[in-house]
Amino acid sequence: MSELAARAEKLDATDELGGKRGEFVLDDVVYLDGNSLGALPAVVPGRVEDVVRRQWGELRIRSWEESDWWTAPERIGDRIAPLVGAAPGQVVVGDSTSVNVFKALVGAVRLARLTDPARDEIVVDATTFPTDGYIAESAARLTGCTLRPVAPADVPAVLGDRTAAVLLNHVDYRTGRLHDLPGLTAAVHAAGAYAVWDLCHSAGALPVGLDEHGVDLAVGCTYKYLNGGPGSPAYLYVRRELQDRFDSPLPGWNSHAEPFGMRTDYEPASGAPRGRVGTPDILSMLALEAALDVWDGVSVEAVRAKSLALTDFFLECVAEYVPAGRVACLTPVAHEERGSQIALRCDDAGDVMKRLIEQGVVGDFRAPDVLRFGFTPLYVGFADVERAARVLARTLA
Ligand SMILES: Cc1ncc(COP(=O)(O)O)c(C=O)c1O
Numbered sequence: 001m002s003e004l005a006a007r008a009e010k011l012d013a014t015d016e017l018g019g020k021r022g023e024f025v026l027d028d029v030v031y032l033d034g035n036s037l038g039a040l041p042a043v044v045p046g047r048v049e050d051v052v053r054r055q056w057g058e059l060r061i062r063s064w065e066e067s068d069w070w071t072a073p074e075r076i077g078d079r080i081a082p083l084v085g086a087a088p089g090q091v092v093v094g095d096s097t098s099v100n101v102f103k104a105l106v107g108a109v110r111l112a113r114l115t116d117p118a119r120d121e122i123v124v125d126a127t128t129f130p131t132d133g134y135i136a137e138s139a140a141r142l143t144g145c146t147l148r149p150v151a152p153a154d155v156p157a158v159l160g161d162r163t164a165a166v167l168l169n170h171v172d173y174r175t176g177r178l179h180d181l182p183g184l185t186a187a188v189h190a191a192g193a194y195a196v197w198d199l200c201h202s203a204g205a206l207p208v209g210l211d212e213h214g215v216d217l218a219v220g221c222t223y224k225y226l227n228g229g230p231g232s233p234a235y236l237y238v239r240r241e242l243q244d245r246f247d248s249p250l251p252g253w254n255s256h257a258e259p260f261g262m263r264t265d266y267e268p269a270s271g272a273p274r275g276r277v278g279t280p281d282i283l284s285m286l287a288l289e290a291a292l293d294v295w296d297g298v299s300v301e302a303v304r305a306k307s308l309a310l311t312d313f314f315l316e317c318v319a320e321y322v323p324a325g326r327v328a329c330l331t332p333v334a335h336e337e338r339g340s341q342i343a344l345r346c347d348d349a350g351d352v353m354k355r356l357i358e359q360g361v362v363g364d365f366r367a368p369d370v371l372r373f374g375f376t377p378l379y380v381g382f383a384d385v386e387r388a389a390r391v392l393a394r395t396l397a
């Protein structure tokens, strides 16, 4: 056994999160794609079966009340809240991330214009996951704003009294770079603008501190580190002090103060429900609720500590096993700039990833030349990491 393999064994033996792996349905594959689709928590199938057979099949319409379907978006929002550093009552679950980006960004521009109607610029992360960029462009057109795509580090330099809202990613989906949420949020506020953060690649992987850092609005998906399942609903955070002024661009009947009043005039609900739109996707939502059980007794700080240890160890194994110059790491080495993934640039990355997957190491390929490996501390161990680096070296040899 190599020195690194022996070390991996020891690290796994003392890993305080090691026991969590047994709460997931996993096989012999090294699954490093939880930053795209989280693994299945073992508790989910039985709970979904109950929702389908008993709640829907037997109780039918009664379940909106008796099975608490109607309040699921806020209830499950409150389960996600502590994972992103939010007090209860500020997170609502529903719709896709894309839709929530739209609600948050248009809502942020409207908030800015309450005090300064002349604000007419939206700043967006130029390196963003494409959907955020597309939605930002449309939100700018709809609100009569100019869109300024800027790399996150350059955002402070372009802020001014025309800035209405800034849309940023906490962790970059390609490189795994962790952006400075506290510093950038403070800079946005100093310019009198509103900060919207996309937490897709940070929630469930590292502490976010939404309340602590005064974030205005945030969105995120639940199918990555929160393991909610394919297409599970996203969430929207609106800071408590802004909720009464939040003017959603998608005011559906579910966000009405009195949904069953069936009134022609719209009166927004107060609190987190104001972020709702239409009927919640109950099956996906309750699968997510069950999946969140794996977080019982887990601290995000412990997850972060293990995530950094896993990514450090992966970099060490890659440096030891992979011939020098064969891959280049795009992910920052500094802990304060690293999310929970490692991105390696490599020639023929698409083909290399195919061959890795054939050998039981599942990451993903992002065009044009990136091998992406996501590390989910709840179910990835150090022996997995050592094996992944070993198989990568063999594949590249
Ligand atoms: C940063 C980021 N935003 C948004 C999305 C996707 O949004 P949606 O849930 O609408 O597909 C993803 C991944 O799919 C993402 O990585």
Ligand SMILES: Nc1c(O)cccc1C(=O)C[C@H](N)C(=O)O
Pocket (backbone or CB within 6 Å): 035, 036, 037, 129, 173, 200, 231
């Ligand atoms: N949402 C996805 C999907 O429906 C199919 C395939 C991949 C995804 C993803 O989540 C991609 C992911 N956001 C990324 O960072 O690339």
